[in-house]
Amino acid sequence: MTQKQLPPGLHPDTLAVRSGADRSQYGENSEALYLTSGYVQPDAASSARRFAGEEEGYTYGRYGNPTVTSFEERLAGMEGAEAAISSASGMSAILMMCMGLLQSGDHVVCSQSMFGSTIKLIGSDLAKFGVQSTFVSQTDVDAWKAAVRPNTKLLFAETPTNPLTEVCDIAALADIAHGAGALLAVDNCFATPALQRPMLLGADIVMHSGTKFLDGQGRVMAGALCASQQLVTEKFLPILKSGGMTLAPFNAWVVLKGMETLGIRMRAQSTSALALAQWLQEQPQVERVYYPGLESHPQHRLAMAQQGGQGGAVLSVAMKADSPEQARARAFHVLDSMQVLSLCTNLGDTKTLAAHPASTSHGRLTEVQRQAAGVTQGLIRLSVGLEHLDDIKTDLLRGLSSLH
Numbered sequence: 064m065t066q067k068q069l070p071p072g073l074h075p076d077t078l079a080v081r082s083g084a085d086r087s088q089y090g091e092n093s094e095a096l097y098l099t100s101g102y103v104q105p106d107a108a109s110s111a112r113r114f115a116g117e118e119e120g121y122t123y124g125r126y127g128n129p130t131v132t133s134f135e136e137r138l139a140g141m142e143g144a145e146a147a148i149s150s151a152s153g154m155s156a157i158l159m160m161c162m163g164l165l166q167s168g169d170h171v172v173c174s175q176s177m178f179g180s181t182i183k184l185i186g187s188d189l190a191k192f193g194v195q196s197t198f199v200s201q202t203d204v205d206a207w208k209a210a211v212r213p214n215t216k217l218l219f220a221e222t223p224t225n226p227l228t229e230v231c232d233i234a235a236l237a238d239i240a241h242g243a244g245a246l247l248a249v250d251n252c253f254a255t256p257a258l259q260r261p262m263l264l265g266a267d268i269v270m271h272s273g274t275k276f277l278d279g280q281g282r283v284m285a286g287a288l289c290a291s292q293q294l295v296t297e298k299f300l301p302i303l304k305s306g307g308m309t310l311a312p313f314n315a316w317v318v319l320k321g322m323e324t325l326g327i328r329m330r331a332q333s334t335s336a337l338a339l340a341q342w343l344q345e346q347p348q349v350e351r352v353y354y355p356g357l358e359s360h361p362q363h364r365l366a367m368a369q370q371g372g373q374g375g376a377v378l379s380v381a382m383k384a385d386s387p388e389q390a391r392a393r394a395f396h397v398l399d400s401m402q403v404l405s406l407c408t409n410l411g412d413t414k415t416l417a418a419h420p421a422s423t424s425h426g427r428l429t430e431v432q433r434q435a436a437g438v439t440q441g442l443i444r445l446s447v448g449l450e451h452l453d454d455i456k457t458d459l460l461r462g463l464s465s466l467h
């Protein structure tokens with residue numbers, strides 16, 4: 064392997080195409096895809112040292128792979144983190160983080176409006192193993208502070224949240240975590256390092272679902288944690304090795320190449336999302352639009368400061384209705400009238416995706432948890448893609464203009 068050291072101070076857009084490129088002896092310009100589950104060792108003594116972690120070198124596919132390393136280096140570079148460790152999906156990255164940092168009797172503080180599976184994993188699944196959790200309002204800094212206990216080890220926030228795009232103050236939460244001897248983790252799926260870099264605001268861990276904007280074209284599942292080298296080596300890598308939530312090299316390669324266009328995609332999709340949000344706000348059938356780029360968003364100023372002046376590509380829209388049943392029927396009508404956009408619970412694609420969170424991503428929550436997260440029956444989430452804005456509007460208008 065021949066790696067030229069990149070000069071310091073490069074911008075994220077440059078790192079997106081240049082970092083993590085470890086060329087083989089063939090000098091390929093596009094990063095290589097190494098499909099192998101094992102590695103031939105030069106001699107028994109080196110093999111022993113590698114397995115003991117005393118010498119660099121790949122040993123077995125579950126522990127590491129050069130293509131996977133390229134993805135990790137690129138993501139760490141873009142996030143401004145010392146290191147990154149990848150996993151098979153965003154959820155398995157959260158599982159790796161929790162298993163690495165927590166034990167029975169420890170306590171986690173989370174936002175109550177986090178991704179549905181995150182609430183399920185931390186609030187229910189990990190509770191079986193004695194991990195305690197408190198879910199607080201995303202936006203109420205005092206509530207986070209009040210929820211901290213002597214056994215609190217982790218604060219975990221997602222900003223903006225899915226699907227209501229609530230924003231939290233990363234720097235303020237970092238202060239609370241550090242004052243309590245705990246760590247702050249931030250799920251950066253929605254903003255991505257193209258807009259928001261939580262490590263620079265004091266976060267200790269940045270979690271990603273590579274499935275979303277990093278791939279950006281809806282092809283593969285992937286996940287990652289960015290953190291200090293020490294956290295990665297001492298806390299997360301041992302869990303990866305024994306837990307086996309390893310990222311497949313092919314998926315790593317797809318996301319690695321997807322990240323090269325992350326900056327231009329995020330800027331273009333944010334621009335369209337803002338225009339669409341402004342337009343939706345004016346439609347008579349619409350109760351409310353949730354989008355951090357709108358001045359009507361309660362944390363607009365904080366979002367703009369934290370997210371490089373961009374609102375991101377995801378917005379949610381609530382239908383006007385007299386009852387939850389009518390709201391649900393109206394949302395379904397708009398979704399079923401689309402001829403171009405995809406009815407799809409994923410997000411972060413070049414294709415605009417529309418979903419009904421209450422019956423999909425948040426469908427496994429109890430009604431109480433769902434209400435706490437503000438996910439009402441009339442809510443539609445849109446992940447704005449790269450189609451022409453006029454075609455997106457026309458497609459939504461098919462249903463909006465024929466509601467009864």
Ligand SMILES: *Cc1c(COP(=O)(O)O)cnc(C)c1O
Nearest residue numbers: 152153154178225252272274285
């Ligand atoms: C999708 C998503 C996840 C989970 O990622 P997977 O790759 O689907 O496991 C976590 N957090 C947020 C905000 C997400 O959108």
